[in-house]
Amino acid sequence: MRILHTADWHFGKTIEGRDRLPEQEQFVEELCNICEKEEVQLVLMAGDVFQTPNPSAAAEELFYYAIDRLSANGTRGIVMIAGNHDNPDRLAASYPLAARNGITLIGRPHDPILPTINPHPNRVKVLQAGSSWLQIQVPGCDDTAVIAALPYPSEARLRQLLTQSTDDVELRKEYNAQIAYIFEQLASHYRPDTINLAMSHLYVHGGEMSDSEHQIQVGGAYSVDPRSFPAMAQYVALGHLHRPQTVAASPVSTRYSGSPLAYSFSECNHKKSVILLDAKPGAPVDIHEIPLTSGKPMVKWEAREGLSQLAQWVEEWRDTNAWVDLTIHVTTPLAMDDIRVIRSMHPGIVNIRPILPEMEHTLSTAELKHLPLDQIFIRFYEKQTNGGTPDEELVRLFLELTAETAEDETDAEESEEMAG
DSSP states (O other): OEEEEEOOOOBTOOBTTBOOHHHHHHHHHHHHHHHHHTTOOEEEEOSOOBSSSSOOHHHHHHHHHHHHHHHTTTTSEEEEEOOTTSOHHHHHTTHHHHGGGTEEEEOSTTOOOOOOSSOOTTSOEEEEEETTEEEEEOTTOSSOEEEEEEOOOOHHHHHHHHHHHOSOGGGGOSHHHHHHHHHHHHGGGOOTTSEEEEEEEOOBTTOOOOTTSOOOOOSSTTOBOGGGSOTTOSEEEEESOSSOEEOTTSSSOEEEOOOSSOOSGGGTTOOOEEEEEEOOTTSOOEEEEEEOOOSOOEEEEEETTTHHHHHHHHHTTTTTTSEEEEEEEOSSOOOHHHHHHHHHHOTTEEEEEEEOGGGSOOOOHHHHHTSOHHHHHHHHHHHHTTSOOOOHHHHHHHHHHHHHHHHHHHHHHHHHHHHO
16 A cells, blocks of 8 residues: 655644745645655545644635545545644544545544445445544555554543543553553554554654744653554654654654645755655555655845845845845844835845844853853843843843742752652
8 A cells, every 4th residue: 555644734824924825735736746646545644734723714725625636536545633733623524524535534532433334336445443543445455554543632632532441541640651552552453464554643752843833841741752652553654743754762663744844944954745655564664755845945044244245145036935034234223114125125034133243242151150140131131132131120030930940940859859
């Protein structure tokens, strides 16, 4: 079976108010063309279809167009789960209609998936199914796939699923243990004669993040041990992190496909792609990374020589079709008229960060160690606000907050020592 793994489309996402829907439309066309060219039989979309729980009509229209094209009139299977940005109920609302075309939409971990009723002989069929799992058959393939498909597992959603499946909830209070337990249960549907797959939208400990993901709790309850995935799975398709990457510490083949477009300037150097898999029962999957070309690149400029250097770059048609994060060195603060002139020079300039001469000097770590805490804060504030000065009340509040945090950490350390 030929399978394509994608995730984190974020339809409707903008960049500082600038519309990116045309780039997302371009990606959909590229994705559909890849599926046709590579004769893909099953698409796994691992969450974050939309940027917000309440997407625009245009974003929803693009979503429906995409899944309609990808399904190829019900001859190509699609399994799609909700991510943390998606409204799970809204995403799955069209499931009864979508299922007729081989499209499985799963909003919450406990949502029931139903076998296909009166299946057409030349269309995708769901042979067996339950909460967060299904066995799927696609035309032209002798093998079937069993997919453990876990949508974004927030604590509340996991609680609903565990309440329905077990009375042993008290033993599985920790988030990681819950995830491992659920995948263990879902893996009971795997068979030696099926292609065994898993998918979810979560943060695996050790994954590389970028600024475009909302802050993830990486040190505690919401990071998942890479050993939590079922050992019988031949491939685990993940969404959530925007950098394409392999989860090296997982005992099974596990990957983040990454987002199809760069969604922040921290993703400037990401090589966007989708993952193509060739799978058969009882054998390692063959994995191929297919690069994507859709969307505008995101670049960082630093004009150390000021406006004249910026004007020269514009005259040279540098990065004309890109989103630009601009750092510009100036001798005086930029006025609003200056900012308007800069923006008119290149329509893709998103951020403008002026650097004044007094901001050039940055203290080394060794020098910072010898400064009082209030002075460190003042220098940080000046840097973040392009030369601004915090008032005394703000500095006082910062020192109070720092003192409270230090006390809490001391109390926690003492408690751990007593417990030990």
